[in-house]
Amino acid sequence: MDWAEKYRPQHLSDILGNAAAVKQMNEWARNWTNESRPLLLTGKPGIGKTSAALALARDYNWEVLELNASDARTKTIIERVAGNSAQTASLFGSDKKLIIIDEADNLEGNADRGGARAIADLLKDAKQPVILIANDAYGVSESIRRLCDAVLFRAITPQTLSKRMREICSIEKINCGEDALSAISESSAGDMRCAVNMLFGSAAGKENIHADDVNTSQKDERATIFDLVGGVYSAAPDARLQKLSRECEEKPDYIVQWIEESLPLITDRRRRTGSYRRISRADVYLGRTLFRQYYTLWRYATSLMTSGVAAENSGAGFRPRIMPPSRWKRMSTAKKQKVVRRALCASLAETYNIPEDQIQSSYIDLLSHFAKAEPVDFCERNNLDADSMEILLHDKVKAASVFKEVAKAAKERDIKVKKAAAAKKAEARKKQDLEEAIAAAKKVEEPAAAVVAEDKVEAEPSVEKKPAHTQATLDFF
Numbered sequence: 001m002d003w004a005e006k007y008r009p010q011h012l013s014d015i016l017g018n019a020a021a022v023k024q025m026n027e028w029a030r031n032w033t034n035e036s037r038p039l040l041l042t043g044k045p046g047i048g049k050t051s052a053a054l055a056l057a058r059d060y061n062w063e064v065l066e067l068n069a070s071d072a073r074t075k076t077i078i079e080r081v082a083g084n085s086a087q088t089a090s091l092f093g094s095d096k097k098l099i100i101i102d103e104a105d106n107l108e109g110n111a112d113r114g115g116a117r118a119i120a121d122l123l124k125d126a127k128q129p130v131i132l133i134a135n136d137a138y139g140v141s142e143s144i145r146r147l148c149d150a151v152l153f154r155a156i157t158p159q160t161l162s163k164r165m166r167e168i169c170s171i172e173k174i175n176c177g178e179d180a181l182s183a184i185s186e187s188s189a190g191d192m193r194c195a196v197n198m199l200f201g202s203a204a205g206k207e208n209i210h211a212d213d214v215n216t217s218q219k220d221e222r223a224t225i226f227d228l229v230g231g232v233y234s235a236a237p238d239a240r241l242q243k244l245s246r247e248c249e250e251k252p253d254y255i256v257q258w259i260e261e262s263l264p265l266i267t268d269r270r271r272r273t274g275s276y277r278r279i280s281r282a283d284v285y286l287g288r289t290l291f292r293q294y295y296t297l298w299r300y301a302t303s304l305m306t307s308g309v310a311a312e313n314s315g316a317g318f319r320p321r322i323m324p325p326s327r328w329k330r331m332s333t334a335k336k337q338k339v340v341r342r343a344l345c346a347s348l349a350e351t352y353n354i355p356e357d358q359i360q361s362s363y364i365d366l367l368s369h370f371a372k373a374e375p376v377d378f379c380e381r382n383n384l385d386a387d388s389m390e391i392l393l394h395d396k397v398k399a400a401s402v403f404k405e406v407a408k409a410a411k412e413r414d415i416k417v418k419k420a421a422a423a424k425k426a427e428a429r430k431k432q433d434l435e436e437a438i439a440a441a442k443k444v445e446e447p448a449a450a451v452v453a454e455d456k457v458e459a460e461p462s463v464e465k466k467p468a469h470t471q472a473t474l475d476f477f
Contacts, residue, residue: 003200004193007168009051011059016164016192017156018048024151025052029060029129032096038123038130040104040145042137043153044224046193052153053100053131062098062129097128104132105139116141123147136224138324142332155190158182164192165199169209176209183214223247229258229322232306235314241306252298253286256305257327262320263309271312278308337391344388351382368392375402380409 009015012022021041028039041049057064101119120143123130132148134140162185169176180202188195202214228244236244248255260279266272285301288294341360348367349356359367371378371392379389379402389399 002197003168004196007196009048009055012052012055015048015052015055017160017190018052018153021151021153022052024149025056028149029056029062032129034127036129038126038132038148039151040132040134040137040140040148041151041153042134044155044189044191045135046188046191047153047156048192049133049153050100050102053098053133056131057098057100060096062096064098064100066100066102099126099128099130100133101130102133103135104144105134105136116144120144120147138225156192157190158185161185161188161190161192161195165195168196168199169203172203174203174207174209176203180209180214187214225250225255225258226322228255228306229262232259232310233262233313233318233320235310235316238307238310241310242303245302245306252282252301252305255302256282256286257325258322259305259309261323261325265320266313266316266318268316271316271318274312275309278304278312282308336387340387341391344384344391347382347384347388364392368394376405376409379403380406 012026015022025039028036041053043049054064056062099122104119119132120141123144124147132140132144137145137150137152162181165176165181165184176199184195184198184202188198198214199209202209223244225248228241228248228250231241231244245255250258256279263272263275263279266275282301282304285297285304289297289301345356345359345364348354348363349359352359352363354363371389375389375393375398378384378392384392384403386400386403389402390396393399393402
């Protein structure tokens with residue numbers, strides 16, 4: 001049996017090296033209600049995220065529904081499988097049903113089309129606990145990330161890994177030298193699963209393991225963008241930066257944006273100017289790469305943006321907070337505004353029977369004046385939302401207030417309609433009950449009247465009928 005599965009943690013108390021994350025998960029599960037937000041577990045592969053989620057379900061006797069990257073995660077399947085499960089109770093007597101969505105940062109391509117939106121809708125309406133798991137927090141859609149509470153899992157220290165490897169060797173009755181344990185712990189880079197697999201491979205057919213028996217090339221080295229950018233601003237050696245840039249899955253045109261994001265925070269003017277000069281030169285090579293389709297030039301761009309910026313900040317002690325490029329947020333906002341504007345023009349074109357392109361080019365300013373004059377009436381008449389009203393009013397707060405007022409009025413009308421329908425239904429029911437009561441009373445009265453009539457007949461004395469007088473007649477013939 002695979003040791004990684006054999007020695008998988010069975011309880012949250014067995015999770016190593018992430019006490020703060022385990023405590024947060026315990027408190028979340030203990031106090032979970034329908035109002036609780038889902039959890040988003042993030043961190044490097046192999047450090048116990050999925051194991052922690054499964055262990056939590058086992059500790060709290062929760063049924064588990066797991067959806068990972070090997071499953072088709074289209075909108076239809078997520079709504080049918082995970083959506084229904086998130087709304088219904090467990091079928092096996094468990095207290096709750098835990099929905100685990102693994103590799104939530106991998107919702108891309110045609111295979112997962114519409115999956116991110118379906119998951120966001122699921123998180124809003126879920127009546128069961130949900131845990132999402134991702135290696136890269138910023139690879140998860142923002143619409144999903146803002147609905148969750150983040151739980152960060154960190155890489156496990158070599159000392160903790162060595163201790164666990166020693167326990168496994170004791171159980172398996174294998175003699176493993178300290179040099180071999182150190183080699184495994186150091187080369188696994190905080191990845192528990194990798195360390196166990198490395199130990200399993202090294203122990204195959206052996207009772208004694210030495211450093212020479214350890215195959216450290218088994219580790220699938222991967223670095224995150226945070227490792228690379230952190231190395232740049234901590235002025236890591238060139239060899240280290242080159243290694244991180246090779247292991248990082250991001251493309252150079254993305255990496256340069258991450259590095260550029262923190263440049264304005266450099267206080268030393270000379271260092272800031274020099275860093276921008278290196279970034280500018282790297283951008284030239286990126287442009288030449290795309291123009292000539294000669295991707296060998298990427299190495300020059302990568303060296304300039306990493307080693308070049310690191311050289312400019314060497315010894316400065318600059319440790320910025322690593323954040324995703326702000327231009328991405330601006331681009332996302334612009335894209336959203338474009339979609340809202342198109343929807344607004346389509347709605348107004350349908351209302352006023354004017355072509356959509358003419359609304360956008362000629363009439364949008366005129367209609368904006370109408371909206372400012374009577375915002376509530378205009379919003380209600382054209383069935384607009386807060387985002388559409390913001391485009392017309394150029395005031396986010398007022399647009400939200402107008403939409404809230406329209407929604408409140410619509411809700412009050414719905415309540416009145418429901419009350420009127422309920423009153424009408426009650427009146428009809430009352431009338432029906434009255435008719436049924438009258439009909440029932442008539443049915444009771446008819447037999448009673450028949451009995452009374454019969455008793456009356458019996459009570460009257462019998463009178464003998466006298467024969468009629470016979471009139472005498474003369475027979476003249």
